[in-house]
Amino acid sequence: MLYIAAGHDGTLHDLSRRLPATGSDGEYLEYAYDGGLVTSKAGRDIYDQILAGAPYERCPLCGRGLVTTLDHQLPKSEYPILAITPANLVPACSKCNQKKSSKDPADESEMLIHPYFDKLGTNRWLGARIHEGSPARAEYFVKTSDDWDTIFSDRVVRHFTFFDLRRQYALAAAGKLATDRMQHSGLLRRAGSDELRLHLQEAAAGYWSTAGNTWEGALCNALAESDWYLNGGMNEI
Template identity: 75%
Template sequence: MLQLEIPQVTVTEAIAAVTQRMRLQPHTDRIIARAGDMRAAEKLYVAAGHDGELHAVSADLPAIGGDGEYLEYAYDGGLVTSKQGREIYDQIMEGAPHERCPLCGRGIATTLDHQLPKSEYPILAIIPANLVPVCGPCNQKKSNKAPADASEMLLHPYFDELGASRWLRAKIHEETPARAEYFIQPGENWSTVLAGRVVRHFNFFGLRRQYAVAAAEKLATSRIRHAGLLDRGGPGELRLHLEEAAEDHWSVSGNTWEGALYTALAESDWYMNGGVNLM
């Protein structure tokens, strides 16, 4: 759940790249013939993304007629496999911060995902704003079903601005071993719809469990260091270390499971006063 910059490359550049040396001439001709429609679709898509209306964009997109298979081929046979197309593909992939998947915040981004599926929206198949660098598991998890309304839209890393507040939170359960439970705390100025979409995204990708598993490993591997800090400097020294670690993550990547974990540990009097030694 990380925010990315919208790719600087345009669909005009993508069309030129995928058709430059495409061997199937009929496909090249049909793709080039729809260039104007793809440029129009790009403008509509970006405007709808900024307005939070992507779920309704299909009503305004140019009709594809019988060109669906050619438009999809522009991605599969051009952007993915051709040398010139792959340069565009890789440029979009570079937008992932530290190569992290923006949908889960944990996996390594290895592929591009169509935010609105190309099977349902062939006209958007090579529009860069519809292509998001993600990890394999998140790509497989997303369905090809078109969203019926705003509540069914998963978060879009290019358009959904969740703000600078700390909305991903964790609670430390006082048990042996200690356990972190993650939850969403709606951000300042979030609408009811946006809050619901964030929770849906969180649940859809199983992030509560993913983050809890990652946190359990982090707690286990950090126990000796944390116990040493507590023994040498007391609760104050350990809390300072955890607060600084949390700030490092928040300042660099925003709302991440690591930042939420360190914040929760720093806020836990139980952990500060010996809970770390019960792990």
């Protein structure tokens, strides 16, 4: 299939010139999604099966939200022929779906990450650093991998920026820092900084082994590397 081949080749941005023209049938193809896949019972069963493909029901676009909808990676308004193509339907949270809207990539550099085809590898590419003080905060960033070419690195950064993941993750981390403060303070008092560091490293490894690059795992790594935090910084939060 053209779409799947283009997904593997990284040429989805150039797919429009290879697809057959839909002409006046475009609105009927869009209705096949809205009136068939979304609202009919048989279609909804398929819709829900695609939704269920998201690990732990997390949105693969932001890594935080609960999947409640399907996003057209290439918008159905521009590509009605792909309106019900399963590979073009990505489980997403409503916030990411609304943010992405009907944006059509003009070239390869504008392509957001496609969860089905773009493999980020096994490296821990999501990084965080702790800004010490009261209140402390975590800052998130992309650590580009040597396995990525320049264009792919730019696309990952663009995806990170487009969905405002720096801010989203920082806000989530602020809540986790506050709720974990007493537990970490107690562990430091009872067992010392080395034990607290080990606890944080093991927590980070747990997040990594189950879900890969997550904001929680990156936060635990950053805390494990912060001498300020390991020596009582959590008491200033």
